[in-house]
Amino acid sequence: MLVSPKPKGLVPFTRESLDLIKQRMAKKHHDNHEEEELEPNPDLEVGKKLPFTYGNLSQGMMSVPLEDVDPYYYVKRNTFIVLNKKRTIFRFNASSILCTLSPFNVIRGTSVKVLVHPFFQLLILISVLTDGMIMTLSSPPKWVLTIENSLLGIYTFEVLIKIIARGVWAGPFSFLGDLWNWLDFSVTSFELMTRYSFPNHTPLFKTIRSLRILKVIPLNQGLNSLVGTLIHGLKKLIGAISLTLLFLSIFSLFGMGLFMGNLKHKCVHWPQENETQHNRTGNPYYIRETEHFYYMEGDRYALLCGNRTDAGQCPEGYVCVKEGINPDHGYTNFDNFGWAFFALFRLMTQDYPEALYHQILYASGKVYMMFFVVVSFWFAFYMASLFLGILIMIYEKEKQKEVEKIKISQLTFQQTVELQEENDASEIISCVFLMMLRLPLAGLNSCSSSINGTRVLNEMSIVISWYPLCYSRYMMTDFVHTNHKKSKKRCPLYCHKFAKSFLIWNCSPCWLKLRDFFHKIIMSPFSDLFLIVCIILNICFLAWEHYPMSESTFSLLSIGNMVFLGIFTAEMIFKIIAMHPYEYFQAGWNIFDSIVVFLGVSELYLANIEGIDLLRSFRTLRIFKLGKYWPTFEILMLNLSKSLTALKYLVLLLLLFVFFFAVFGMKLFSWSYTNYVCLIDIDCHLPRWHMADFFHSYLNVFRILCGEWIETLWDCMAVSRPSWCIPFYLMVILIGNLLVLYLFVALVSSFSSCKDVTTRESNEIKNIQQAMEKMKKGMSNVLSKMLCKKQNVPKETIDRASDTYFKENISDHTLSELSYTQDFLKDKDKSNGTEKTPLTENESQSLRPSFSTSETVPIASGESDIENLDNKEIRSMSGNRDSKEKIKQSSSSECSTVDIAISEEEEIIYGHEKPRHLKSGYRRGSSIGQISKQSRRGKIWQNIRKTCCKIVENIWFKGFIGLVTLLSTGALAFEDIYIDQRKTIKILLEYADMIFTYIFILEMLLKWIAYGFKAYFSNSWYKLDFMVVLVFCLSLIGKTRDDLKPLTSIKFLRGLRVLSQFERMKVVVRALIKTTLPTLNVFLVCLMIWLVFSVMGVNLFAGTFYACFDPTSGEKFPIFEVMNRSQCESLVFNETMPWENAKLNFDNVGNGFLSLFQIATFNGWIDIMNSAVDSTSVNVQPFFENNLHLYLYFLHFIIFGLFFPLSMLIGAIVSNFNKHRIKQGGTNIFITAKQKKQYRALKRLMYEDSETSVPRPKNKFQGCIFDFVTSRVFKVISMVLICLQALTLMLQSDEQSLQMDVFFTWTDLVFVILYSVECILKLISFHCYYFTIVWNIFDFVVVVFSMTGLLVPVTIGYYLVPPSLVQLILLSRMAHILRRGKGPKVFHDLMLPFVLSLPALLNIGLLIFLVMFIYAIFGMYNFAYVKKEAGINDVSNFETFGSSMLCLFQVTILAGWDGMLQAIFNSEWSDCDPDKINPGTQVKGDCGNPSVGIFYFVSYILIAWLIIVNMYIVVIMEFVTIISKKKARTLSEDDFRKFFQVWKRFDPDRTQYIDSSKLSDFAAALDPPLFMAKPNKGQLVALDLPMAVGDRIHCLDILLALTKRVMGKDERMEKVLSEIESGFMSANPFKITYEPITTTLKRKQEAVSATIIQRAYKSYRLRQGDKNTSDIQIVDDDRDAQAAKEDAHTEKAKEKSCNQSQT
Secondary structure: OEOOOOOOOOOEOOHHHHHHHHHHHHHHHHOOOOOOOEOOOHHHOOOOEOOHHHOOOOHHHEOOOEEOOOHHHHHHHOEEEEEOOOOEEEEEEOOOOOOOOOOOOHHHHHHHHHHHOHHHHHHHHHHHHHHHHHHOOOOOOOOHHHHHHHHHHHHHHHHHHHHHHHOOOOOOOOOOOOHHHHHHHHHHHHHHHHHHOOOOOHHHHHHHHHHHHHHHHHHOHHHHHHHHHHHHHHHHHHHHHHHHHHHHHHHHHHHHHHHOOHHHEEEEEOOOOOOOOOOOOOOOOOOHHHHHEOOOOOOOOOOEOOOOOOOOOOOOOEEEEEOOOOOOOOOOOOOEHHHHHHHHHHHHHOOOHHHHHHHHHHHHOHHHHHHHHHHHHHHHHHHHHHHHHHHHHHHHHHHHHHHHHHHHHHHHHHHHHHHHHOOOHHHHHHHHHHHHHHHHHHHHOOOOOOOOHHHHHHHHHHHHHOHHHOOOHHHHHHHHHHHHHHHHHHOOHHHHHHHHHHOOOOOOHHHHHHHHHHHHHHHOHHHHHHHHHHHHHHHHHHHHOOOOOOHHHHHHHHHHHHHHHHHHHHHHHHHHHHHHHHHHOOOHHHHHHHHHHHHHHHHHHOOOOOOOHHHHHHHHHHHHHHHHHOHHHHHHHHHHHHHHHHOHHHHHHHHHHHHHHHHHHHHHHHHHHHHOHHHOOOOOOOOOOOOOOHHHHHHHHHHHHOOOOHHHHHHHHHHOOHHHHHHHHHHHHHHHHHHHHHHHHHHHHHHHOOOOHHHOOOHHHHHHHHHHHHHHHHHHHHHHHHOHHHHOOOHHHHHHHHHHHHHHOHHHOOHHHHHHHHHHHHHHHHHOOOOOOOOOHHHHHHHOOOOOOOOOOOOOHHHHOOHHHOHHHHHHHOOOHHHHHHHHHHOOOOOOOOOOOOOHHHHHHHHOHHHHHHHOHHHHOOOHHHHHHHHHHHHHHHHHHHHHHHHHHOHHHHHHHHHHHHHHHHHHHHOOOOHHHOHHHHHHHHHHHHHHHHHHHHHHHHHHHHHHHHHHHOOHHHHHHHHHHHHHHHHHHHHHOOOOHHHHHHHHHHHHHHHHHOHHHHHHHHHHHHHHHHHHHHHHHHHHHHHHHHHHHHHHHOOOOOEOEOOOOOOEOOOOOOOEHHHHHHOHHHOOOOOEOOOOOOOOHHHHHHHHHHHHOOOOHHHHHHHHHHOOOOOEOOOOOOOHHHHHHHHHHHHHHHHHHHHHHHHHHHHHHHHHHHHOOOOOOOOOHHHHHHHHHHHHHHHOOOOOOOOOOOOHHHHHHHHHHOOHHHHHHHHHHHHHHHHHHHOOEOOOOHHHHHHHHHHHHHHHHHHHHHHHHHHHHHHHHHHHOHHHHHHHHHHHHHHHHHHHHHHHOOOOOOOOHHHHHHHHHHHHHHOOOOOOHHHHHHHHHHHHOHHHHHHHHHHHHHHHHHHHHHHHHHHOOOOOOOOOOOOOOOOOHHHHHHHHHHHHOOOOHHHHHHHHOOOOOOOOOOOOEOOOOOOEOOOOOHHHHHHHHHHHHHHHHHHHHHHHHHHHHHHHHHHHHHHOOOOOHHHHHHHHHHHHHHOOOOOOEEEHHHHHHHHHHOOOOOOOOOOOHHHHHHOOOEEEOOOEEEHHHHHHHHHHHHHOOOOOHHHHHHHHHHHHHHHOOOOOOOOOOEEHHHHHHHHHHHHHHHHHHHHHHHHHOOOOHHHOOOOOHHHHHHHHHHHHHHHHHHHHHHHHHHO
16 A cells, blocks of 8 residues: 655645646546556545644635645545635545536535535534434424424535535535435435425325434544444455355245144134134134134133144144134244244344244144254354354454554654654754643643643653654644643633632641641541441442331431441541542542432432432442442443443444434334224233334334344234334344444453453552551451460470371371471471470381382372373473482382372472481381381282272273263153152162262272372362262162152252263363353452342332232233222232232342343343333332333343443453463363364365365266266256255245145156256266265265155155155255355355364353253252243143253243243242142142242353353354464465365376466465465566476475465565475475476566567568568567566566565
8 A cells, every 4th residue: 555655735726736637637548557556545534634744724725625635536536625624624526527516616615615614514413413303202393393494494505505515426525426415315305395295295204304313424424434334344244144144044944844834733622512612812803713722821822732742732622723823913934935034033033032932842842942952042153153253353453454544644744754854853852842841831721630740741751752743843833832722721720720729728737737637547548448348338238128128127227328428428528628629529439429428418308309219229329439449340440431432433323323213113103003003902002112102112122122023023013014114123133233243342352351450459459458467467466465375385285286197197198298298397397496206116117118118109190180280280390300200209100101290398308308318317217027017018008009090090990980970860861750650760760879879989989099088189070079979878868768858859960970070071161160260350340230220229119019910810900990009908809919019029139130130131021121110109009101211220221230241241251261272372272182183174174175086087978977067067057956946945835726736846856856867977977986075975865865755655645754855855955055165155264163163162062961951950850840830831841851951941042031930939829839739749739939940040041151152252263263364474284285275176187287377377266375366477477486398387386486475574484485395395205307497587578578579670670661571470569568568567566576575
């Protein structure tokens, strides 16, 4: 990119300038010479400020045409610029084309002045904002019409001004050259026509007029550039969008084949004679057939059923028949491709998937759960990961562009200054001196920061460091004066005088003494400690509030509130006195403290005023006072504020988007909702979620952005046209999610790059640490004085105690460990000047045997999986040779293959071992008999330990234990509610439990003997095994006695043992701990934010969710029938349910947390918001939408309590993931060492060419077929056939005519025949090589199964084989689209990260399955007999293991778990029957346990969420790594492999040579970074490649030249080139030797020289007047010109290559 290094000065645009432009244009058309490669200067774009490098802007330069200062536009675009007072750049076309006036025309000049004036832009902006506010009015008053007419006049005037100033069409800067002007012109013209010509089309006119809200975007340069960036980023998303549509289409076709027409199957009652049925719904809009359907209690739609055994069954008296319409107003079905695609899109976005999940399982069977696992989990997961990865790349690229722009600007400044330095050195020095003199004055006049010497010095240093900016005395003087004026505007001089006079209190010596006294109190460490204790106590008091609350508790909390308010007020007053008000309000935390105190005092004074209860919610701000003493909170909040400031335009664009679509939806659908509301509500009342007014429309758009849109879309399609509703919702979903995800990515990126918060400590934290240290010292002094007698205990007592300690701990250590420890302690005591009583000979012999007679049984870290003894510690602790020898001498045995590491104490012992034993050799003096006796005993024990070690380290023993672990875990799945009816299985399971228990106990004992207690319990995995063994023992004990029977319910913990038995599980658990545990501090910050919202919810909603319900219908009584609790309890028929509370409420902080958790998962949040909005006050009946403004509480929680904290938490996890990934050398931390080899194999497989080299047959007939099969035409034909077969499936529908059935049957037969012909042709041409290609095997299997699918129905009948079987088998050939070399390359590139992440995803998936398994067993033990209602039904329940897994899969995707929890909440007599008899079991009752249910679901969701977040990170990081490697100038093994794959196509005979004519095509066929796009002949010539006889070029020469071109002047280049050459020579030992005769550059020079000679000879003959020139073969004029052009291009390429080699 060439940018002008020195700025062009500001020159008026005159007629001479216009003439020069015209001459240049004419010359450009006449001479077709190559133009210079110029790029637009990013600092001189339209809408930006003119840089100060161009000097001051005089009055004569404003609003007048100037020559364009950007060479790109001045040379190529023929433009001129106009500047306004704010130095904003406006660019216009200079040419006069199509109604464009001359730049010197008076009318155009006046229009330009009006257009560029800042007031004109401000007028348009105010008009647009006013128009937008008017549009929000659903029923505007009459006077609004006058304002609308005035605004229309302003818009018309603006359009006319722009047309005159810019011209209709004169280039990119004309009126029609800007798409925003098209929008303005279209809306204004349409508004004029509809208002004055078609007054009856008012609704349509209002809808079109709402597009004017988007006019805000071009009026703001930041918004305009951001929209351009997002539109440019959409180009990168095209591939991902296409891949998504492809997968959605494939899954839709599969859904049609599996579920077409199934959702119409309902349970129909066949009436007997003289029996009549009544409409049970009460809705007149239902068809008559609904009278015969079976409805579950409380359900809106009829019960679905299926004819499979695992599908839903009808009750007695009903049969399953295909009748009626589909559920959800008929919109949920798979009856044709359109509705199937719609259902799959809904599953991908995971909106209300539990409803469709249950419908399909009821109608088709539980076996189709796998379809939802693939679509709802894996497909949705990968598509989300893909889009997030692309958005991350877009965001990072934009960040990099901004950094490059800054570098270019700095470089431009530096170059300009260097030019000025030579001439104006003295002026620069005086300028800097002038700046230094003026800065203190500016600093004194600035109220934004404290006045001290440090600030002045900092500013002086900044000026000195940036002195090159002062290249002009006039510019710098103006800059200083401007800043001085701005500082005066920010804080005038009289304000500064007022602050010094009245806000700095230095009145009298007495006051100064008082100030010093308070300063000592405030600065005392114990003051901060006291304040933080008060804050924590205040938080406890705030969290203590609940409903109902006794008067004593209420008075205690009120008194506590006043006490804490008084403490915080005193703190504020003391600080103001100690610091002066001027200094006090310089700190942000002090300002926050003063606001908290002011709100608290205001609450006390306004407590008796009705309607001011909202002030109580501001007490929660006191919780944030804790952030002053919490560095993590302060850093995160600071980073959040900086991020939002940097992303202000993105946030503004998101808000503008929501506002626009809220207005647009209201204008488009308000009339439909008002007039056709009876279609969606029986009572003809507007539902809660509609678009009849602006506020509800805004809430509806916000709900769509939260991911819930399907239910409101059903209502919209019911009252309006689906052709309007579906596009509107799709636009909101797609554009809204793009903006939200882009903002989320930006926040996560900022938080992941946030520095470690532990490195920063404030003064308050240091004070607290000092106070704690002083308290510890004081307590230690007091304790030392109290225990002074115990310190004077005789030494003999200590010696006896130590002897007893050694004797008691012999069994816990190896013999040598004990001896080393004793010697170490003795030496330590001697060094301290103390002596111990010597032991007896027998004791010394038993505790300190000699090294020649004592051995230890080591634990091999590589074999026994003891984590604290891993190889890294061995290497770190045994770095020198001496330590290694010590390890070998003391820890070698027959069963050990890995050296054991030694602890620090042992290392110290080893260091003193030799001198100690030389000096005290007499201590080992013992009789030979004693030594031999001890030696024999030690050897026996040693042999036992060796044997045990060999057993536990044996691979077969480990495999056996792993198998037993799986069997013991899998046995838990059989203990369902039917276990008492299966006596044999129950007895077998009881015996199996006993056997498993004994086996695990035996294994534990063997490991105890082999490793010892210390080593065993130092391993976390062995601790887990020990806990599981205890669980086995307790479960066996629980079976012996009835009172201990609850112990059997902990058997679900047996599944945890699987973690310690499989390395893949261990790797994932370790990685999860590494990535999540360090984020605990951030998690506590998020929890504190939730605490604020929970306390606020308690203050707002405590006790207001109660309501009076009708026991017959289950609905709330209207407020005109029951107004309060007393009236409800007075009702005679309502004795059983007098006054009922919502199960999810804000009566205390705990319930508030649970409610917020449901809102955060968007499950059950609508019911919670409905209860809050309907609430009135305590003991008063709720009323429909009584407090609409309370929706804002939940909106703020979703934004500030969910979105931002989630960004913080995920950013911290990403940071930890990258940190540990870098530590492991950039490899994935979720895979084992063996899987790293699989990763490389997968990578090699994905990069290999799809075409395996198959030799061409020698037979002519087979050779012809081979040529046809391997040709590109045949590939295109096969892909066309696959697409045609998919299109025929898309045309099918349910209940189609018989002729269509016959047609599709014949098409299936035709496709089977065609695919069979393809298979036969390949078999003929490939012979045995056919089955060496995986894709051929796949095609062969498809053909065999499809032919079987056609023949089986004919032989055994159509009722056993579904008619869609053949179609689904043939549809599987769509996988060829993803094949490398056949389908689009972008699909292969997008699938590559997923395939390469498969090993890690498999490991993480196994862990998810294990967690699901454990929780499924836990659910079976606790919720198997819960009453079936809400989310627990015949399909989703905890009765069996399969049903439990169905429930947990539903919870894993965060769908419908609120309904299951609601059913478990039934624990009272009014909701369940605790004495209900369950047939076949001894368990009574159908009640749930709310506390266990809350723990169950919340813990599972948190664990599953953490695991799934790491899954997203794995795939996204893999995607980012692949993209970054492609952009980097590096070469890998894969690049070389792809080079040789392309070479095979150009050198099929493997001669290692290609002709020079093929070199251009070969270079263009390579993949990046070796790729060279055409035209590339000049670049290839510049490579100077050696050429052999016949103009042939060798493979190695091309590879070396391209490698050198890519890597440039890299330090590793020579090494890489030598490795390539040696590797090639070793792989090709029989390389054909050759002698190069020339090079490409020489050959080109020869051709150019020949052309010059021919041209000279031609001119010579012409001058001689030779008439026989026609006999001479010469080059014609055209070829001469072409040759000359090639010569110039060649010389340029040669110069570039020389420059590259030099750089």
